Amino acid sequence: MQITLYGAAEEVTGSCYLLETNSTRLLIDCGMFQGSERLERQNRIPSNILSKKLDAVLLTHGHLDHCGRLPLLIKAGYSGPIFATEGTIDIASLIMNDSARIEEYDTDKENQKRKRNRQRLINPLFRVRDVTQVCRQFEPVNYNQWLQIAPGIQCQFVEAGHIIGSSCIELVIDADGGKKKIVFSGDLGQWNAPIVRDPARLNSADLVFMESTYGDRQHKSLKDTLAEFEDLIITTVNKKGKILIPTFAVGRAQLILYHMAAMFRDKKVPPFPIYLDSPMAIAATSLYTKHLKFMDEEARSLENSGQLRTDLATLKTCETAIESKALNAIDGPCLILAGAGMCNAGRILHHLRHCLGSPETVVIIVGYQAKGCLGRDLIEGASTVKILGETVHVRATVKGLGGFSAHAGQSDLLRWLEPMAAHHPRVVLTHGESHSINELAYQIKHRFDIECEKPKLEDVIIF
């Protein structure tokens, strides 16, 4: 059999693997490339994927860099099943619909300009109706249940601890020399993170595809991260400043709200207004409540008892752009959670433009920042940045808190691999920039005496 990488090779977006045996062809994830224009130009379905019958798609989780090319796959003619957990189906639907609406809106705007200049009109990458078709093809699967998806191929989805619904996928394939087990890590979360459950560890594999997003670094412990977070919040509240948190709508927004609830409950800071300024984060927060059974015990009991709602009495949601813009006129202290998480689009841009010049503002970066995005520039200490065509001087405090990451740091990645490593599988490192992959490969060699493979885009792993 062979596996071809159509994304997330030496970088963190565009996850997509084509697995081919003599009789079956499967796709694991079909994610969007994100970050720079160069990457986004790769958002198409390589012709090889549908050159022969594709039997099934398996989706690890609902982030756009794992599901965002599914509408393109359907447009290109795929009509088969897309297997995913219930949580993933809901999250992926939400995220793809949002992406389609942005695509349609941006294209309309661009086409108005083109019409005026008598230029050729363009089409959006995909539309809401394409996403609707993707949703029709979803097939829900349970965690920890083996499923026959094609003759001679069984699969099981297990908890990845990354976001609600996230999973690692185990495949057992009948091959010439007997059964072979292949594991796709998907995106792995941290151990002991609030809200989500811990990642499940698998005991054996013959071949492992493993994410390496933070393979080169150790996150600060959650305890230290929280101490730093609380300190920043308290200091900014005392200065009556604004706290801006560019947030990924799914996962991080809920995590920040969860920690703010705890600060209010423990009276570390008097309650002050929190604005959830993102229709998508608002919708995602309801999905977390809907899928309570997939949350960890503590989060479940806080939600069931109504305690979380009491703690977050000062939380206000902003559905419309008008409500969002009105926040410019509001004095601190307040906390604004707005997307996009990498500051490359969305409402956070106008908040940053408005507030970065003020020394009372603090910007807390809580997620991964790809090369070339505004969030990365800010975290690397840029003194001026360009936002919405305007040059803005940065006088605000900008702070990155890696410990809130939904991704495992180096030690948790090694912890996840450990039981499988005892059997010396082939390990293929994906979903990371080269330096992260190299550092993780070094650690795996040193710890487990396994020489990792580091494929490039469109490389084929023969197995």
Ligand SMILES: [Zn+2]
């Ligand atoms: Zn993810």
